[in-house]
Amino acid sequence: NKLPSLTDRRSDIMDGPKIRVKLTVKCKDLVADNAEKVYHPIVIVKSKQTKDGEYEEIGRTEIIGKTVEKEDVVEFMTKTIVDYHFEAKTYLQINLLQHPGGKTSEEPKPVSWLECTVGQVVSARGKQYEKPLAGRIEGGVYGSMIVFAEEIKGRENESIQLTLKGANILNKDGVMNKSDPFVIMKRTREDGTVEELHKTEYIKNTETPEWEMFEEPLLKLCNGDLRAKIRIEVWDYDKMSKNDEIGYVETCVQELLEVDKLQLIDYKEGRSLDPGQLVIAKAELLPRVRTPTFLDYVQGGMEITLSVAVDFTASNAAAKNPRSLHYIKGEGSNDYQKALTSVGEVLIEYDHDKRIAAFGFGAMLPGQSKASHCFALNGDPANVEVEGVQGLLDAYAGCINNVKLYGPTNMAEVIAHSTMLAKEQRRQHYHVLLIITDGAISDKTETAKAIVKASDAPLSIIIVGVGKADFGKMQKLDGDDAALKDNKGNSAERDIVQFVPLREFEGNALELSKAVLKELPDQVLAHKCKKKIKPKRWDFELPDKDWFAESGSREISLGPDPLGILGFLNAEPNPEEEAMEEEEEE
Numbered sequence: 001n002k003l004p005s006l007t008d009r010r011s012d013i014m015d016g017p018k019i020r021v022k023l024t025v026k027c028k029d030l031v032a033d034n035a036e037k038v039y040h041p042i043v044i045v046k047s048k049q050t051k052d053g054e055y056e057e058i059g060r061t062e063i064i065g066k067t068v069e070k071e072d073v074v075e076f077m078t079k080t081i082v083d084y085h086f087e088a089k090t091y092l093q094i095n096l097l098q099h100p101g102g103k104t105s106e107e108p109k110p111v112s113w114l115e116c117t118v119g120q121v122v123s124a125r126g127k128q129y130e131k132p133l134a135g136r137i138e139g140g141v142y143g144s145m146i147v148f149a150e151e152i153k154g155r156e157n158e159s160i161q162l163t164l165k166g167a168n169i170l171n172k173d174g175v176m177n178k179s180d181p182f183v184i185m186k187r188t189r190e191d192g193t194v195e196e197l198h199k200t201e202y203i204k205n206t207e208t209p210e211w212e213m214f215e216e217p218l219l220k221l222c223n224g225d226l227r228a229k230i231r232i233e234v235w236d237y238d239k240m241s242k243n244d245e246i247g248y249v250e251t252c253v254q255e256l257l258e259v260d261k262l263q264l265i266d267y268k269e270g271r272s273l274d275p276g277q278l279v280i281a282k283a284e285l286l287p288r289v290r291t292p293t294f295l296d297y298v299q300g301g302m303e304i305t306l307s308v309a310v311d312f313t314a315s316n317a318a319a320k321n322p323r324s325l326h327y328i329k330g331e332g333s334n335d336y337q338k339a340l341t342s343v344g345e346v347l348i349e350y351d352h353d354k355r356i357a358a359f360g361f362g363a364m365l366p367g368q369s370k371a372s373h374c375f376a377l378n379g380d381p382a383n384v385e386v387e388g389v390q391g392l393l394d395a396y397a398g399c400i401n402n403v404k405l406y407g408p409t410n411m412a413e414v415i416a417h418s419t420m421l422a423k424e425q426r427r428q429h430y431h432v433l434l435i436i437t438d439g440a441i442s443d444k445t446e447t448a449k450a451i452v453k454a455s456d457a458p459l460s461i462i463i464v465g466v467g468k469a470d471f472g473k474m475q476k477l478d479g480d481d482a483a484l485k486d487n488k489g490n491s492a493e494r495d496i497v498q499f500v501p502l503r504e505f506e507g508n509a510l511e512l513s514k515a516v517l518k519e520l521p522d523q524v525l526a527h528k529c530k531k532k533i534k535p536k537r538w539d540f541e542l543p544d545k546d547w548f549a550e551s552g553s554r555e556i557s558l559g560p561d562p563l564g565i566l567g568f569l570n571a572e573p574n575p576e577e578e579a580m581e582e583e584e585e586e
Contacts, residue, residue, distance in 0.1 A: 019084040019295060021122060021149045025061065025094060026075040027068075029143035032098065032111050033136060036070040040099040042108050045080040047118075048091045050510055055093050058082060063099065063108075070143070082118055084149075085514075086294070086521050089346070090118040094145060096133065111135065112142035119349075122149045123298050151295055160221065160253055163213040163282035164200070164232075167261070170275045171207065172236040172244045179236040179246060181209045183278075186231045187222065197221055197230070202237035213282065218253065226254040232278060234264060247275025256283045291543060292535050294521040297528060300535035303429045304350040305357075307421060309414040310336060310377065310396060311437035312363035313407040315469070319400045325438050325467050326400050335466035335502055337393060339436045342509035343464065343516055344389040347432055355385040357421060358395050359414050363403035371406040374413040408442035411435060415450040415461065422459040428536060430458045430524050438467040441474060448486045451477060455484075455492035460523045462516045465501040474499045494526040495519070522548075 023045065030038045042063045046055035059080030068074050082090065093115050097108035112133035121129040127149070133142040164183055172179045182202035188194050198216055203209035222228035229250055236244040247264030255262075264275035317324035325335050333341065348354055358377035365372050376384040378395040379402070386395045415433065422431035441447055451461065463478075465471045477484060478499040483491040498519045505512040527533075529548035 019151055019293070021082050021084045021118065021151055023059075023080045023082060023121065024075070024148050024150070025080075026073065026146040026148075027096060027133075027143060028073045028146070029070055030068055030072070030074070030096070030111075030133075031070055031141065031143055033140070038068045038096070038098045038111055039101065040064060040066065040108075041068055041074065041111070042097050042099070043076050044095045044097060045082075046093045046095065047082060048093075049089075051089075051091065053091075055091075084118050084122055084151075084295075086517060092116050092118060092121070094147065096142075096145070114145045114147070116147070118149070121147045122295065124148070127299065151293070158224075159215050159217045159286050160256070161213060161215045161282065161284045161286055162256065162280070164211050165279035165281050166207070166209040166234065166276055167279050168274070168276040169207045169209065169234065170246050170273060172246060173205075173238075178205045178207055179244075180204050180238075181206070181234055181246065182237055183211060184233045184235060185216075185221070186233065187228070188231075207276070210281070215286070218285075222253050226257075227252045232262075233267075234275065234278065249278055256280055257285065292525070292528070292538065294525055296535040296538055297428070297524065300537050301428055302524075302535075303352050303426075304347060305421070305425060305429060305431045306344070306347045306351050306434065307357035307359065307418050307431065308340065308344065308377075308392060308434045309359040309361055309374075309411070309418075309436070310340075310399075311409060311435075311439070312360045312399075312403055312405050313409050313437075313439065314362075314405045315407065315409070315439045316405055316467070318405060326405075328397065328400070336396065336436055338509065339434075339464045339466060339502055339512070340392055340396065341389060342512050343434055343462065344392055346513045346517060347434070348389055354388045356388070356392050357384050357418075358386045358392055359384065359417070360399055360403070361411065361414050362405070362407050362409055363399075364406040365403055371408075373410045374417050375403075409437060409439050410443040410446070411437070411441060412443050412446035412450040415447065415454055418461075419450070419454040419457050419459055422454075422457040425458070427533060430460070430527070432520070433459065433461045435461065435463045437463065437465060437474075439469040440471070441477075445487050447477065448484060451484055451497060452486045452490050452492045455494050455496050458524075458527050459496060460520055461497045462520075463497065463499045464512075464516060465499065466503075468503065471499070471501055493530060494523065496523055498523075 025043050027041070030041070032038055040063050043061040044057060045059045047058050048055045061076035061078040064074055064076070084090070093113055095113045096111045098111050099106065099108050112135040114131055114133055116129060116131065128146050129148065130144055130146045133145050135142040166181055169179055169181050180202045183200040185197040186194055187197055197220060198214060200211040200214065203211065218224050218226070222230060229252055231248055231250050233248040234246045236246055238244060245267045247266055249262045249264055251262060260280055262278045262280070264278055266273050266275050316326050319326040319328070321327060322329070327334055328337070344356070348356065360375050360377050361373045362371055363375070364370065365375055375381070377399050378384065378386055379399070386392050414435065418431065418433040425431060454461070463474055465474055478495070478497045483495070484497070485491050498516055500512065500515045502512065505515065526548050529546060532542060534542055
């Protein structure tokens, strides 16, 4: 079984699904080093893909054409577009600069900045990520920056159905008659040209016209952007002469969905005539059913909890042997530590309490005469959780000297235990089991049975292979090509296993985390689809059919904040909200 090359794997990662996100920046309480004001500020946004990489500019806002006082709140209208990737963090540096003396022709001078990840912004509670700004003086006060993200959604598969009426429409046809009103909808393209979108029929001699219901695709009306500006004009039809414009209103699809009536504006400035009102008798998006994205669940409060299982079988060689995969020398890291760190650091940020259930398998514990295939890495069976990645590394280092490496390589027990943990958590949450092993699986039949059973639970299993063993049997557990079956012919309900050999990534922690996590968003969505679980705080209905199978890979390409939900999950929990959630589940 020839494994894919590193080049092939990187290509697969780059072709993965992704989300495009629009960032909006606001600032308040702004001060510079020497004044409680900022002159003609501008924001420059930079990003990088690795912690040690170089920031590169990806966008800048307009220049605010005035001096911003400390008590002012300023919002920059120009947005920055970024790709949101799940497999690895995308780091942001959002810089506030000013033009002293209002000299906007000169290069702006740095004032302060905010560093965060795309995921922290995307997943912030209330969808607004607010933090104090940092500046040249350590510990100095520079004000706060508020960043919020909106997913760019191409809603080309939806249309809007509209029924428009008029009220008190201005008479343009003299004392004995009334206007013959009709409607024209327009939009201005990005190149500045005007496009006519829709024209209604005219209604004869009335101040209260009701035009026939019509439907237009959102792709045509607003390029799928519900807040894109459109112009609705009301005209008087004249058979024998030029049509007369009565009035107009500038609005957007979102407003049409929310309001009942819009006041028309006289097309001639300075006049006091009232052109009347445009009544929105009906405005409905079709279809109403929507397929949720991974981000919808994240912003609805989904947490990812983590458990880890480490292989302590004798095939690793004794820990004191320099050739052992468990050998720890000085400040260097062995392959197990590298895998624990690179994958653990990504996933731990999505666990609200930062605690990891840590297990070992394949070792003989002190006082026992046979191997244990699921034991507490910290030596405390009553409390198997450790604090964060460092706690995980400490527990691993302590365990390696207290157990006897043995065997065989049996995984069924740790999978069964993690399945139990996954089923015990809240309905909206999801569990990930990370298994790090050096060799071919010994209990393939039992492990396959455990995986098939686990495929019904909110669980994904990531297996990282270390060393130079033949991992052919491991590859077969990864159901990318065909559904995994147990010895009785029962098939896994969905693919929940991702296997990656560490040696394919040549110590590249970023590429490793991308490879092991790239399938996780789809695995989460497959489970939610099967169980018909809606995201919380989500105003749409789920499709009746198997929407995951039909839509395939999601538009998630997560970058530097792999799951992109950090700010939301790291925020303090709301006790009232959690209590309500518990009541709902009961």
